[in-house]
Amino acid sequence: MTDATPVLRLEGIVKTFPGVRALDGVDLELRPGEVHALMGENGAGKSTLMKVLGGILQPNEGRILIDEAPVVMTSPLEAKGKGVVFIHQELSLADELSVAENIFLGELPRKRFGRVDWTRLYATTDAILKTLNVRFDARTRVGDLSIANQQMVEIARALTVSPRAVIFDEPTASLTDAEKVVLFDVIEDLKAKGVGIIYISHRMEEIFRITDRISVLRDGQYRGTLRTAETTEDEVTQLMIGRSLDLSRSPVRHALGKVALEVRGLSCGHLYRDVSFSVREGEVLGFYGLVGAGRTEIAETLFGLRTPSAGSIRVNGDEVRIGSPVDAIRHGIGLVPEDRKGQGLVLGMNCRDNMTLPQVDDLSTGPFVSDGAEVAIFDQYRDRLDIRTPGWRQIVGNLSGGNQQKIVIGKWLSMRPQVLIVDEPTRGIDVGSKSEIHNLIRDLAAQGYAVIVISSEMPEVLHVSDRIAAMYSGRIMRTFAAEEVTEDSLIQAISGLEPEKVA
């Protein structure tokens, strides 16, 4: 892999948006058969750079070279024709269509008179799927697939040409560990075929597991490239955020107040059964388990989005009925949902309006919104969460993924709920902000909030929680205190290997 001619080279790429210089003279070099990590804080310009490379955005300045020959790519299809394929941060599949139709969308094989050649379509697709080792076939409806399998469809789409370079933009953000392994195998295969791979992720352990080199962007500028084998997490972090993080610091445990939320025997159809737990003021309760264990569904029930089939919910000792988010908010419960684009943000509205959405009414004078008060709230939480945006008027849809997530978190923090539920709070968030958000969660607890954190990342739950509820297949298998928990016992509990313990 040493100094072969690069498949792909970027020189001095500049890309500006109104009010933002997203890329400021970025260079990058991708060699055949290497996995090249692209790292940087939220909003550093990673996705923008890849969009330039994938023909989605046109650079204002700079050159793209494939096999040392300058190229201009004005559309994703053209980029694909030149062997550059892009697997997006956000999946973009048509749910109602079959796997095969999605893979060949726009390029369906045809017979005479423009009729689709279904036989050939399904045969080719199945052949591609086989190389990916997946368990579904060409005719499956995409909407019926899990997120991980949908991702495989996106990857299969890339394999319809023989690619020179494949770009993965945060592919593992919503995958389970087992699914990740499958993805990494696919990447190994591609690598063995001499394909160059650009891999964007905020997860250090993945970066160090699968990549050969790491390039770092900061504020739209190229900061250098490191060999993965010769560097450390700390060095990468330094380059990314200009300082190191002290991750070893374990959070202060402090005295707990009264029970803020108590759930007894809560069930919801087959989603989860007989769930009981309580959270005290000042306490962080972590929910750990595999995707699909029922954690999100519990959160949705507490927030009034699902109706439980049995059980009771008590807030401050009083039994309450939560029939809608309005009720939940009135009882002081806030939810930072898992899917920020679908459930958390109004993408077409500006940053401030999104952040104050649940409280415009409280801030208003009569029927009129009160701009000043809203801007003040936005400012406060922008500073506190370090949200990168040129100003509150920016449309949320234009922010980078991580900054969008911070807007949702800010929205609920600013409501000062008594019980805050955060579902996968740091998905897609850079290391710096991640520890910032972890600190924030601890601070909130210290200030007397009761916090429930749902996460699929073990280090995260271990780091922030005072107690951890391990869920498996709709049940809480065991609740651990932070002092007694070990990684092994946690893994056992969430795999259903341990007999249920009655508290």
Add this chain to the structure above:
Amino acid sequence: MAQTTTFTAAAPPDDAPVRKPRSQLVVQGAIWGFVVLELIFFSVAGRFLSNSDTAFLDLDNMLLLLKQSAPIGIIALGMTIVMINGNIDLSVGATFALSAIVLLDSMTWPFMQALGDWAIPLAWIFALATGTALGFVNGLVVWKTGVDAFIVTLGSMLGYRGLVFMYNGEQPTSHLNWTLVDFAEAQFLGLHTATWFLLGTALVLWLVMTRTVHGRNAYAIGNNREAAVNAGIRVGPHFLLNFMLIGFLAALSAVVFYSESGSVNPNDGMLYELWAITAVVLGGTKLAGGYGSIISTLGGVVAIQLLRKGLGYIGADTETVNLVIGLILIAVLFLDRQLNRKGSEELKT
């Protein structure tokens, strides 16, 4: 801090003016630019093609144009907020006709006649209440059944029109009140009563959509209903309020128009819903909801009226006018798409 405009957290002070994405500016301003183009085109073309001796840009002509655009304009303004909210109302034409009948017929009722001119405000109230009530029915059905507003108001469009015919069969309903006619024909500061109603409605709705909680929430619901629900916004009441508003405005439009004309045919107001939607869409409001502006709709309304009048002025017949408006609508939407695509990242593989 570096000289470059490179983006850093601390760099821009918060209320540094952030330029709107250019495409959006173009689109929002576009309709008014189009209005100006029309004015230029018709004044120039009128020189050669028109056999009238007044210039197209003649002040009286323009004032009249504003007055004539009021009936559909007022409805279109209401349609804007319903559409921003993610709904649509097809029953406005029928609501318009039914409110007009109530307006004129109520003045012939014996107890109303006994009131003399005091019957006028009362008749207005009856008409406006009728429109609001019809809107209330639409809104309630949409809210409580969850059926798509398109379907619900398609049904009520037929139903309300049925009521119109039940009232007086095929016969027109007439009542001419001269005080009312005087009021409708009055001009204040040069502008006709109808124009004042149009501008007043625009101002109020503009305030509603930009300055009030209801307006903010309406945008949010239209843009991402799920996120709005998650923020604790009650979607139903906002729907209901907007349908009542548009019902009220359809009636207001009838009040403005029939105060002067004094006679309603049971077919009046047909296709108004489509003209209103055309004006709204020309103004850049998205059919899918979440985007749109009252001021742009006003531009759309004026643009359509200019086309109708201008084409008539240079001698085109009604069929040609409709054809041209249809073509322009498609062209504008196509242009809007192109502009919106550029520089946005919505484009997918």
